[in-house]
Amino acid sequence: MAGGAILRAGNGGKDYPGKMTLFVFLACLVASSGGLIFGYDIGISGGVTSMDGFLVKFFPSVYRQEKEDASTNQYCRFDSQLLTAFTSSLYLAALIASFFASTVTRAFGRKWSMFGGGITFLVGAAINGAAESVLMLLLGRILLGVGVGFTTQSVPLYLSEMAPAKLRGMLNIGFQLMITIGILAANLINYATAKIKGGWGWRISLGLASVPATIITLSSLLLPDTPNSLVERGHGEKARLMLRRIRGTADIHAEYEDILAACEESRAIEHPWSTILRRRYRPQLTMAVLIPFFQQVTGINAIMFYAPVLFKTVGFGDDASLMSAVISGLVNKLATFVSIATVGRRKLFLQGGVQMFISQAIVGTMIAIKFGTSGSAASLSKSYANGMLLFICTYTAGFAWSWGPLGWLVPSEIFPLEIRPAGQAITVSVNMLFTFMVAQAFVAALCHLKFGLFYLFAAWVVVMTVFVAFFLPETKNVPIEEMILVWQQHWYRGKFIADEDVNDDVVGSIEMGKNRSYTGRV
Ligand code: BGC
Numbered sequence: 001m002a003g004g005a006i007l008r009a010g011n012g013g014k015d016y017p018g019k020m021t022l023f024v025f026l027a028c029l030v031a032s033s034g035g036l037i038f039g040y041d042i043g044i045s046g047g048v049t050s051m052d053g054f055l056v057k058f059f060p061s062v063y064r065q066e067k068e069d070a071s072t073n074q075y076c077r078f079d080s081q082l083l084t085a086f087t088s089s090l091y092l093a094a095l096i097a098s099f100f101a102s103t104v105t106r107a108f109g110r111k112w113s114m115f116g117g118g119i120t121f122l123v124g125a126a127i128n129g130a131a132e133s134v135l136m137l138l139l140g141r142i143l144l145g146v147g148v149g150f151t152t153q154s155v156p157l158y159l160s161e162m163a164p165a166k167l168r169g170m171l172n173i174g175f176q177l178m179i180t181i182g183i184l185a186a187n188l189i190n191y192a193t194a195k196i197k198g199g200w201g202w203r204i205s206l207g208l209a210s211v212p213a214t215i216i217t218l219s220s221l222l223l224p225d226t227p228n229s230l231v232e233r234g235h236g237e238k239a240r241l242m243l244r245r246i247r248g249t250a251d252i253h254a255e256y257e258d259i260l261a262a263c264e265e266s267r268a269i270e271h272p273w274s275t276i277l278r279r280r281y282r283p284q285l286t287m288a289v290l291i292p293f294f295q296q297v298t299g300i301n302a303i304m305f306y307a308p309v310l311f312k313t314v315g316f317g318d319d320a321s322l323m324s325a326v327i328s329g330l331v332n333k334l335a336t337f338v339s340i341a342t343v344g345r346r347k348l349f350l351q352g353g354v355q356m357f358i359s360q361a362i363v364g365t366m367i368a369i370k371f372g373t374s375g376s377a378a379s380l381s382k383s384y385a386n387g388m389l390l391f392i393c394t395y396t397a398g399f400a401w402s403w404g405p406l407g408w409l410v411p412s413e414i415f416p417l418e419i420r421p422a423g424q425a426i427t428v429s430v431n432m433l434f435t436f437m438v439a440q441a442f443v444a445a446l447c448h449l450k451f452g453l454f455y456l457f458a459a460w461v462v463v464m465t466v467f468v469a470f471f472l473p474e475t476k477n478v479p480i481e482e483m484i485l486v487w488q489q490h491w492y493r494g495k496f497i498a499d500e501d502v503n504d505d506v507v508g509s510i511e512m513g514k515n516r517s518y519t520g521r522v
Helices: 022-032 033-050 052-058 060-068 080-110 110-129 136-161 166-192 201-207 210-222 227-232 236-247 251-269 280-298 300-313 318-342 344-372 382-400 401-414 416-447 452-471 480-488 499-504
Strands: none
Touching: 022 033, 022 136, 022 166, 022 210, 022 236, 033 080, 033 110, 033 136, 033 166, 033 201, 033 210, 033 318, 052 060, 052 201, 052 227, 052 499, 060 318, 080 110, 080 136, 080 401, 080 416, 110 136, 110 201, 110 210, 110 280, 110 480, 136 227, 136 401, 136 416, 166 201, 166 318, 166 401, 201 480, 227 236, 227 251, 251 344, 251 401, 251 480, 280 300, 280 401, 280 416, 280 452, 300 318, 300 382, 318 344, 318 382, 344 382, 344 452, 382 401, 401 416, 401 480, 416 480
């Protein structure tokens, strides 16, 4: 560490300027728009694959099977692996792309990853809207996936680095808010295009993905890079000016020194992938894997992808099913604001977990009462169906203020700079892998596990809530380059981090004494 550096870890960022400047607000708003493309895609596929025109053109056998299926077993009505492959293939592409994105993000800066993601998504949207064959559809899906991989890798990092420590949660959740806006927009568009006579409404649904893609592509060109990334790439002076600008004050010395120290560490690391496997990073690595895994086994995408199918399964008509998807999409978006307003990570995780568990257990039981194990039901009364929609919405709300936003926020803020892009790539790829698996398995799982599927998701929610209670420290208000202290002081996680590791690290490379401690609540 350069001599003269100020010893300054462990004060919880008290001497960091914490106000929101217009500049940082706009930069974060623009960057968050990367969430739109991810959300749009999540929301659009389910509706499109339930449109007859789309099925007749690309998956005629699925169409015939659905129409000819006279069985009364509701659980199995939509079980087609071919069709789910269309939805889920994108997530495999995103998984692979996120690893390439981590290299781009580290070497060229966060904004070029966003740009690359936006432009690839744009091409994918055009190919999909114009698709004439399954091959074109697939190619389009792969490009969309690459776009999603790049943006989900870079946007959360960008937001966490730009934001002042005290507002990091709030600004980072802008990403999730944009995801939910993307989902809702897609639900509404499907609701409208499904009504188009002639069966080509799906083209509009798929082609309109070019709108959010254009937004993030153009936006990324306007964005400045983060001070952290500028320093890391050797532009120290530019970084200092940028920090002044985004913090709206010349008093940025303390924060700048922390970034410099973090970069010093970062430059010494040539191979982030082998570095991340070291024992001292075990706590963060565990979170980078488990948090996205848990986020997906809440079962949220069973609702997001298959809401129309699920509502049809429980007896809603075509129109009512799409409308119900719109309602749960709206709840998803509005509930995200609760998170923005509070964002104490642990409290939200715990409260959201309890709410999701109760709602899922009730939905599972309502389906069990009505459909039993045979899957046949006479008819569903309106009030019964509405009751079910209500509990699906309380479940969605619980997710939307807990695991939804925090599933992206927490992994993006816990890694030290030198392995932050690699850590984020792991988070994205685990998230995409399990998004893929839930998407691929849901309809078959519903057919085999029946109402038990909801109990299975509920059981996972219990596991993750207990896990958070014991193993996740509170990261609210902790400056990003001082996070190591939070881990070091955790009752269990601290075992993995020796004092030398902290000394070695960001803050500690500045002769940090043992008596220094992080003063926030851990
Ligand atoms: C998850 C998505 C999910 C969305 C729902 C995101 O945080 O990563 O898989 O569909 O939230 O709003």
